[in-house]
Amino acid sequence: MTPTTTSTGRGGARRGPGPVGALAGRTPWVLVLPAVLGMAFLLLPLAGLLIKAPWPTLPERLAEPQVLEALRLSLVTATIATLVCLLLGVPLAWLLARVAFPGRRAVRALVTVPLVLPPVVGGVALLLVLGRRGLVGQWLDATFGVTLPFTTAGVVLAEAFVAMPFLVISVEGALRAADLRLEEAAATLGASRWTIFRRVTLPLVAPGVVAGAVLCWARALGEFGATITFAGNFPGRTQTMPLAVYLALETEPEAAIVLSLLLLAVSVIILASLRDKWVTSP
């Protein structure tokens, strides 16, 4: 009798603060230790940036026209690249999710190749196709007098190429999760396929589109390899922040820190402001 009472009493006392409290004594260090190490590994470099930053000269360095130029170029190209991705990627995701066509699985796999492709290779591939003597570039040059490599448009293309799969994957997932029967209900109400897409499908997958666009934009903002290969490194025209950081690192490390800090701050601010949408997305 007595042992039973004691154990119930102890159990009751432990259960007090809730289930977490009941488990607190048994936290497995095998998991906690690597978790803390992992956290440190991710956060220490960022802390390093903050510690090493030349705070006293920061304002004047930030005000340098070259810095602002690179920041402006980065934000503008990443935003345009995201818009391009939205314009092309959402319909592509819809096609992959909704229309059964032969080779759909192969296309789906190919679309995600830029995810695993080293960006430099992507840049080389873009040069081969859209370069002055490239397959399509040659024709563009001859017919319209348009050259893409080493221009701001080239930066946008390089960024869109690398970032679009993020959007396509996110939107396609949202489309597959959306209730198809709502689209049927819309059809019985007289909605054409385009109206259904516009007024039913798109609002339903909006969180997925936002999440995809954020990922896409973040990826475009940080793009380096494909951009420097396809668009080069011309200040004011193709030199985005990551390129400027890399260049500054060789000549003036403090400037590189300032640029990195700026890029970090801009990314964090924008991602944090979109966090609600991002977290609630499917």
Added chain:
Amino acid sequence: MSLHAHLVVARPRFRLDIDLTVAPGQVVALLGPNGAGKTTALRALAGLTGLSGGHITLDGAPLHTLAAERRPIGMVFQDYLLFPHLSALDNVAFGPRCHGASKSDARRTAAAWLERVGLTEHARARPRQLSGGQAQRVALARALAIEPRLLLLDEPLAALDARTRLDVRAQLRRHLAAFDGATVLVTHDPLEAMVLADHLVVIENGAIVQQGTPAQVAQRPRTDYVARLVGLNLYRGIATGRQVKIEDVLLSVAEHLDGPAFVAFPPAAVALYRTRPDGTPRNLWQARIEGIERHGDNVRIHLEGPITASADITPAAVAELDLTPGQRIWAAVKATETHAYPA
């Protein structure tokens, strides 16, 4: 001016093949067990499932050649499928908008419909803020707002709890009476079908097994499924005069007929005896009690024997007769309480 349809939908392990005729203002209920093909038939009428054969004609014009969005239909789905991102008003206005009404006209039409279903004060509510009964009424208003000539209802009350269902059913009945187009209703609930429909079509395994007015179907079931639905014992046999031979049993019946025949009688007409009763000229057979279960205020006894039957008796009688499963017992039915009709 009505719906005429011959619906054929062939699937690898299922084939639907039914003829349907619905007059304007008439409500036809498709009744059947799960998997019978009721919903498939409804989806075929709506254009959401393609026909493998047959045709659909509405008011003399072919319907099956039109895509779903071109058909003059309104459909209420089982779980309503209201658009979650639109208010009740905009859900109802969706159809009129698609049919070319201006935004303000569509909203006016929608507001009028919400008023008719008594939901004016919920016009701005999102579907997830509505109760089941309210959502059902919005779904009905949404389907009717496009002034369809064919209204399709897929288990319109199935998602509601029992108490709400009575209210909503009464309202639905009123709205169906006011609707002058053809209505096809799919349900597995016989009561719902009988209350709402003028004509029942019973489907089993993709084919029509019986149709008629609710009264006809209730009185003269032609399959075990229908007999169970309407709560009758049903047998098929060969009639000679006032007797019907069912396998080895000869039942005396009230009607005079010859040839293949059905005999039906309610479980309440079955009397049970511990010992063989004498005297009264009844249909009498010895049976074994298979099961005993509560059925409303009475007790339903399942009887095995030369014929399988259900008997409804009072709990007092169960106690008096001291009935237990497995027990042998005498069952009797008066000829006047049976109903025989040609098969």
